[in-house]
Amino acid sequence: MRNLKLILFFTLLLVAAGAQAQSYPTRPVRVIIPYGPGTGVDVVARMVTEAISKSVGQPFIAEQRVGAAGTIAAGTVANAPADGYTLLVDSSAHTSVPALMQNLPFDTARDFAGVTTLIENPLVLVTAQSRGYKTVADLVAAAKAKPGSINFASGGLGTSTHISAEKFRMGASFEAVHIPFKSTTEALTEIMGGRMDFTYTALTSALSGIRDGRLVALAMSSRRSPVLPNVPTITEAGVANATYSSWVGMMVASKTPREIVNRLYQETLKAMATPDVQERLAKIGAEPVTMPPDEFEALRRRELVENVQLMKTIGIKAQ
Numbered sequence: 180m181r182n183l184k185l186i187l188f189f190t191l192l193l194v195a196a197g198a199q200a201q202s203y204p205t206r207p208v209r210v211i212i213p214y215g216p217g218t219g220v221d222v223v224a225r226m227v228t229e230a231i232s233k234s235v236g237q238p239f240i241a242e243q244r245v246g247a248a249g250t251i252a253a254g255t256v257a258n259a260p261a262d263g264y265t266l267l268v269d270s271s272a273h274t275s276v277p278a279l280m281q282n283l284p285f286d287t288a289r290d291f292a293g294v295t296t297l298i299e300n301p302l303v304l305v306t307a308q309s310r311g312y313k314t315v316a317d318l319v320a321a322a323k324a325k326p327g328s329i330n331f332a333s334g335g336l337g338t339s340t341h342i343s344a345e346k347f348r349m350g351a352s353f354e355a356v357h358i359p360f361k362s363t364t365e366a367l368t369e370i371m372g373g374r375m376d377f378t379y380t381a382l383t384s385a386l387s388g389i390r391d392g393r394l395v396a397l398a399m400s401s402r403r404s405p406v407l408p409n410v411p412t413i414t415e416a417g418v419a420n421a422t423y424s425s426w427v428g429m430m431v432a433s434k435t436p437r438e439i440v441n442r443l444y445q446e447t448l449k450a451m452a453t454p455d456v457q458e459r460l461a462k463i464g465a466e467p468v469t470m471p472p473d474e475f476e477a478l479r480r481r482e483l484v485e486n487v488q489l490m491k492t493i494g495i496k497a498q
Contacts, residue, residue, distance in 0.1 A: 219381030293475035350421030
């Protein structure tokens, strides 16, 4: 009799969980974004969640929580109720920050759960026309001619824009001063104003500036892009051991019911498959890449470990 009651109890729990997932969401969902308006993560997050919103009939409201290398945004989600109504859309910088910052107000491995990746985000090495660098070789030659005289901008310490530039600097064996900004938008503004020598940034963020001539694209971080077919990879440009690949992904608080995580994943797949989203992603040079929650979570945890070693190699200590 006791066993029968237990079976009935757990059956009811499963039925309730299934019903919860099917009815989710019943109210607006917050989408927390660590970077400023117009950045690649912001553009992709809004694009995809707007499509999900249309499908489920509830608003997905984008909220910028910029600063502290993305930890303000991450903390907002880590401390929110684990009910699927607060999402984090972040870049792969999410997995490098723990190697750079001590005493975070959350545990990156423990307090988040991956829903899915959204895109692979190609990074592009750019400079301003006024700097006069036409190729990677030009930039490297100038840096070596006057060691420590050039600088590079990033969207913040530990972001993909920072790590990719450090790998480039190390691979080409030159010194440069790192100037971190609060967002990629600020970093690009400084580059276009000619006040910084170079930055690595998401192609989604830089494409308009490249097309209108404000920026010169010198190299891609990992692979050639069909929207910039004549821009070589950093390896093709003569710098070894400097490739870097970045993603944009969706996460929730770790104790979010699995049924809701799966519902979000399925709705994201539907959104990514719509012709409108595919067309808009292609226009900004983003490659749609989705993976199931378990695969994304494995990737997230693997990178958390790998980035500790990467930071040691770069020579950056957690502060």
